Amino acid sequence: MHPSEFAAKWRTRAPLVTEEQAYQEHYIDVASLVGGPVPGQAGAPSGLTYQAGVSKVGSTDFGKADVYLPGHFIWEAKRAQKTADARAKKLGEALAQATLYAYELGSPPLIVVTDFVEIRVHTVFNGTMPRMFRITLDDIEHNRVLEGSGLRALDVLRHVFHSPAELDPRLTRERMTTEATGQVGAVARAMVDHGHDRTAVAHFMLRVVFAMFAEDIGLLEGRLLTAVLERSVTKPAQSEAYLTELFAAMAKGGEFWGQDVKCFNGGLFDARPALPLTSADAGALLKAAKLDWSQVEPAIFGGLFESSLETEVRGKRGAHFTGVQDIERVVEPVVMMDLLRQWDAVRTQARELVGNAEAQALQQEQDGSPRKAANTREKARLAAAQLVTGFQTHLGQVTVLDPACGSGNFLYVALKRLMDLEELVIAEASLYGVGRFDRPPVVHPKQMLGIEIEEFAAELASVTLWIGFIQWNQAHGGYYKIPVLQTLSNIENRNALLTDEGEEASWPAAMYITGNPPFLGDKVMRERLGAETTEAIRLKYGDRLPGQSDLVCYWPEKARAMVEAGVTRRAGFVTTNSIRGGKNRVVLERIKASGDLFMAWPDEPWLQDGAAVRVSLFAFDNGSEQVKTLAGQTVADINPDLTSHVDVKRAAKLPENDGLGVVGTQKGGPFDISQETAQIWLSMPNPDGVSNADVIKPWVNGMDLLRRPSHRWIIDFASMDESEAEKYVAPFEYVKENVYPERQKNNRASYRERWWQHQEARISLRQAMIEKARVIAIPRVAKHLMPCWIPTSYLPDVQIVVVARDDDFTFGVLASTVHRAWARAQGTYMGVGNDLRYTPSTCFETFPFPDPTPEHRADIEKWARFVVKMREHLLTQDAKATLTGLYNDVVRLRVERDATHPVTALVKAHADLDKAVAAAYGWDWPLSEDDVLARLLALNLERAGT
16 A cells, blocks of 8 residues: 555544454554555464453453564554544553553563554663654655654554564664763863863763753753853853853752743752853763753663763772663563562452452342442452552562662663553553552652762762653653652762771662672782772671682672571672682572572673673572573572582592692793793803703793694793702893892782792692603683693693693593583683683592593593594694684584584594593493583592592
8 A cells, every 4th residue: 555545545534433443454554554464364473463362350351452463562543533632642541551461462562552543653672761653644645754763654664563673762772872971971071181170070061961851851941051052152251150050040940041940959950060161162062962862771871971981980990881681681580570470469369359259240230239239349449459559559669779889770770660560550550440640650769779989970870760760751641740850868879898997888778689799800809999998898708708709799798698687589680700610609609508599691791891701690589489590591490600500519629639730830920931042041051060951941821732832931940049040040140130120029028039930830730740751731711621732841831730640541531521511510711702711629629530441441542642643633734723723613513514624533533532431431422411410420429428
């Protein structure tokens, strides 16, 4: 159907038909405009249907959505009205009705309501402010650009049917927010460069930005801020006075330049004077003010705004900004899943109450008692209304705490989802005769509790909450109070861990706790926070967490204590993925001991300030939650390392492995030299007749194994005293000139005093390598677990774990899938590519080797030797090939199975090695990784006698 034909038809037909007579005909005509699917036609998507049933209050037939397409929309039609006000009311009723249907039908992202004259497309994507596209018949006929959207009418309708994600407000709002905050941030940085105090600039800019928002959303009428900025461009000397006067009017309400100004208050528009602007500053702010600040996306606004002003402060504290998707993956299970479960119980109870009363009333009518039947129905209606409105009151009492709230993005998302739920509750109450004006919304920003150590971030969090709250209310009827802003004392500017006196800080009682605590590793804390603060934290929490814990661990521990005390129902955090391993894991073990984990995303990519890191998301309670999910999949249990397989962390160290796995030396200075220098010194004599070969050795680090050898050598005086080392003249003088100055800056006295020795000389390593020609070397951090042989004439670096065995049997077992599964479960992960960190105490010392027959041992040795030969062959065929590259191909070819690829031979060799190792354990092969781990753990515990 052509757009002009469609418009002409429905201008005539709309006033003549009812919803029931024409909704299918109208839907089919709209679909024909943009090639949309129609129920019952060939090729229609699965689930597309007319009259999609949802449960009815008091019965099994609540109502029917006119048209429903899963994952796309609910479509509701109403009869055309004669006036604009009547149309708005009728379409508002359709929206409220469809909102109830949406919850029942899996919450599709769009709700379309129409009266055949006008189509309104409402976006209801999770975590975003809703948006409405209003499309008239004239818009369709001429395919006009819709006001405030940049999209044409037919494009919007096309997206409704084919690509609803294109209407996600975040697509445009994120771009607008990024551009707007960037422009304002540039002005702020220029003002600081001009000599203004950074804190004063931040507060001033926050007032300017909120005024821009208030202007565009209609709360600051008369475009007053724009007028001030325009005049400041030509009269910069007056800018401070203009803005101070405007802010004063906004603080108390009153008149400014002939225009009435609402009272904003809330502490933002305090008595502090504005700052003067240069003509350039005013021009830049004027340009920013012309953007549509009503469309700012609160979920990212605070983070972007703070980043544009105070990046270096965030870095010092280890603060990071979390994307909306990750926030939702914590807020939904921690806050909303619990509340929605409560709501379902209340709603079901109310509906059953009315349903039972209806059955009783029908019987009373049959018995000739219509008055008694009416009374039965009314009593049930009032009781159901009381249940539903009681739950609304409960929502107004829910508290959510983010104890490291930064600019408030977690709190905003939680607030928005609470308001969304309250809207459902209000719509349900209307079914029992309770109107919106009888029970107005009660959810409020004051329910969002925050603790933030940076003063500006704490103020920004309050503003973020107010912007989101005002936006949401505007989209749902413009419900405001005066003053527009109220002081939020619930956002506290203080340290979340310690009081000023060095005692443990208390947190406000909260029903739910969530957030993204600061990321600072154990070794970085002292540098960033200072030695005094770090020691105070270690001391105060020392009976609960190990002294080597990363800073991020203290937040989940405090939340755990509040859950254990019954103050908090649930808690959840985004942390670095290092929380799963080492000393950090203690906090998760404590959570398991006093309650339980019920949700985790153990290892997720995360982009922060341009650097890719890995994070873990997890949630916990007192153990009452029975449904547990790991990476989106239901599991029976979640271990403290955020896995669902058998908990191998219970494994004990085995005596037979003791002392065999040793870390290489840690230099602590530039002891390494080039091969050319080494060759010169090796031929050089010394006065005392000693050979430089005693202290100059080929050096190997992790990259030498994983990539191509660097052919570096190293000066190694081992445990010699200074007088012995001096006998090797050239090497000693080199170390004295190049290492000594650096080591004198070291905080540890022993490193300063024994500057000619490696920082950690690893005497145990040297002893383990005695009387062996070769040993097994495993890179400590690598994408793949790849044991290698190195000669004992080489000195391994700290990034290598040496297994002091020289037999092919040990090598073969360590190179097998069996050991790789154990190491992956026992190790930790780090880096951009989530590389395995191989730790000898957990990955090797706990590993139970098989007890093979001579035949099984010989078979493993054969395949171990063949794996090494095949590697060497492939590396010699290509001068650019690396061991990591080979095993990238191995992993790929295990899936793709390309028989012509040369690395396929290495894949086959490893498969045969795995069979041989499994046979030595007495296992059938293949086994699942969980089976492998369960059998290895049982063997470990048996040998350890536990």
